[in-house]
Amino acid sequence: MTTYAVTGHMDLTDETVGLVRNALREVFATHTEGELVGVSCIAAGADSVxxxxxxxxxxxxxVVLPSGDYRQAKVKPEHAPTFDRLVAAAAEVVVLPHENANRQAYEAANAELLRRGDRLVAVWDGTPPSGKGGGTADTVELAQAEGLAIDVVWPEGAARRG
Structure with missing residues (x-):
């Protein structure tokens, strides 16, 4: 059994979401041994897709939630229905022991994703870390340091908003 963890950008364009969906289907289609399992923080964008x-x-x-207040503090109204639907569909929901959603909680959530995953799926445009910690590039670097296999998903034509 292979467990896939995910990291990725939140600010995908609408067109990119469709491209990423197709690319993720291709990644999952290569899975042939045992149950297909995925670990996600289900943030808007790549995590939820x-x-x-x-x-x-x-x-x-x-589902790995960074903090006890994550839903109330960080999930925007337009993402709330998707977030709630994914929590309800999850086989397991892990809430990390942080009271507040902050950089420390996000870094801990990323570490937990990598601890539980055998492979990392990175929906990532290749930009380097921002220096803020807890972002997509930071998680990719951590996975590389831990020797985890990484599938970078950034289809041709993909773009971020803004």
Whole structure:
């Protein structure tokens, strides 16, 4: 059994979401041994698209929430229905012991994703770390340091908003 963890950009364009969905289906289609399992923080953007595609392929979703207040403090109204639907569909929901959603909580969540995953799926345009910590590039670097296999998903034509 291979467990896929995900990291990725939140600010995908609408067109990019469709491209990423197709690319994730291709990644999951290569999975042939045992149950398909994925670990995600289900943030808006790549994390949720990954979780939706995993579930659509019959996979088992494990959700890692960075803090006790994550839903109330960080989930925007337009993402709340998707977030709630994915939490309800998850086989397991892990809430880390941080009271507040902050950099420390995000870094801990990324470490937990990598601890639980055998491979990292990175929906990543290749930009270097921002220096703020807890971002996509930071998680990719951590996975590389830990020797985790990484599947970078950034289809031709993909773009970020702004």
């Amino acid at each position: 990954f979780a939706e595609e995993l579930l659509a392929m019959g996979g088992r979703l494990i």
